Amino acid sequence: MTVDTKIINISLANPRGFCAGVDRAIQIVKLALKKYGAPIYVRHEVVHNKYVIEELRNEGAIFVDEIKQIPSGSHVIFSAHGVSKLVKQQSRDHNLIPIDATCPLVTKVHKEVNKMYDENYHIIMIGHQGHPEVEGTMGQIDQNSPNASISLVQDLNDVEQLNIHADKNISYVSQTTLSLDDTDKIIKALKKKYPRIIGPKTSDICYATQNRQDVIKKMLADHDLIIIVGSANSSNSNRLVDIAKENNVKSFLIDNMDMFDPACLQNKKKVGISAGASAPEVLVQQLIKKIKQYTEVNLVELDGVEEKVTFKLPAF
Ligand code: SF4
Numbered sequence: 399m400t401v402d403t404k405i406i407n408i409s410l411a412n413p414r415g416f417c418a419g420v421d422r423a424i425q426i427v428k429l430a431l432k433k434y435g436a437p438i439y440v441r442h443e444v445v446h447n448k449y450v451i452e453e454l455r456n457e458g459a460i461f462v463d464e465i466k467q468i469p470s471g472s473h474v475i476f477s478a479h480g481v482s483k484l485v486k487q488q489s490r491d492h493n494l495i496p497i498d499a500t501c502p503l504v505t506k507v508h509k510e511v512n513k514m515y516d517e518n519y520h521i522i523m524i525g526h527q528g529h530p531e532v533e534g535t536m537g538q539i540d541q542n543s544p545n546a547s548i549s550l551v552q553d554l555n556d557v558e559q560l561n562i563h564a565d566k567n568i569s570y571v572s573q574t575t576l577s578l579d580d581t582d583k584i585i586k587a588l589k590k591k592y593p594r595i596i597g598p599k600t601s602d603i604c605y606a607t608q609n610r611q612d613v614i615k616k617m618l619a620d621h622d623l624i625i626i627v628g629s630a631n632s633s634n635s636n637r638l639v640d641i642a643k644e645n646n647v648k649s650f651l652i653d654n655m656d657m658f659d660p661a662c663l664q665n666k667k668k669v670g671i672s673a674g675a676s677a678p679e680v681l682v683q684q685l686i687k688k689i690k691q692y693t694e695v696n697l698v699e700l701d702g703v704e705e706k707v708t709f710k711l712p713a714f
Pocket of ligand 1: 417418419420478501502503504574575604605606607634675
């Protein structure tokens with residue numbers, strides 16, 4: 399089909415795509431493959447992007463859900479989302495050699511949880527149930543211990559349902575890839591309910607999540623469609639789509655170009671494109687190429703914050 403629009407203006411968000419934590423995690427898998435040879439076992443998808451995972455799988459990485467699926471004595475890479483203490487213990491019990499690709503900004507949250515636990519706080523984690531980062535962060539505390547004291551809240555309703563004894567010292571942490579606005583609302587509600595609650599010195603939501611959300615907010619005023627390149631299980635990519643939709647701008651997530659339906663461009667004058675923190679630039683370029691098959695394009699790279707964050711690789 400051709401699209402019934404003479405020319406479509408496309409704006410490319412900046413910053414978009416890979417963050418420092420994702421870049422580091424991918425490098426760790428590649429370096430481990432080079433140093434130890436294939437196969438290299440990775441617990442969970444090292445980052446949430448199907449294209450990246452397929453590429454690493456082709457190079458010899460094997461992704462598993464459970465430690466027991468890995469042959470004893472092998473190397474195991476922990477994903478960028480981090481792991482619980484139980485997973486680390488299981489790896490030791492299984493005689494595995496760990497290589498930790500946990501993003502340092504997730505490790506920061508783990509440290510906060512451990513400190514608050516040692517100081518006898520009840521910890522409230524703001525996050526999405528079932529997300530591996532939440533499992534890893536909540537799993538810093540042994541849930542079977544009689545002193546275990548951590549609750550998960552996903553929304554304002556969960557805050558209302560909380561029933562923590564008023565004498566308890568209470569603190570909160572959050573998943574790194576949440577919506578800034580939703581998290582702010584939850585923190586305000588927590589502070590109202592528990593005025594003595596304490597939180598991290600700086601927000602747990604990471605710089606990459608914040609920057610990508612800020613750009614989408616700027617695009618809302620003059621774009622009639624915002625396409626986000628990213629996989630369905632990528633939390634930060636989904637939050638970008640949410641921001642557009644909540645502000646009545648059409649938006650969807652695209653993981654591969656087979657998903658692209660040119661009908662989405664019908665009558666659109668200005669389309670914004672961004673990519674979640676785990677989505678590679680090659681997919682953004684494929685999307686632009688795909689759109690050009692259907693319509694003439696006027697492409698503009700938007701100015702944005704320059705991200706200079708880099709993380710050191712672990713020694714292994
Ligand atoms: S999105 Fe943020 S927390 Fe997650 S890997 Fe990237 S920098 Fe780290």
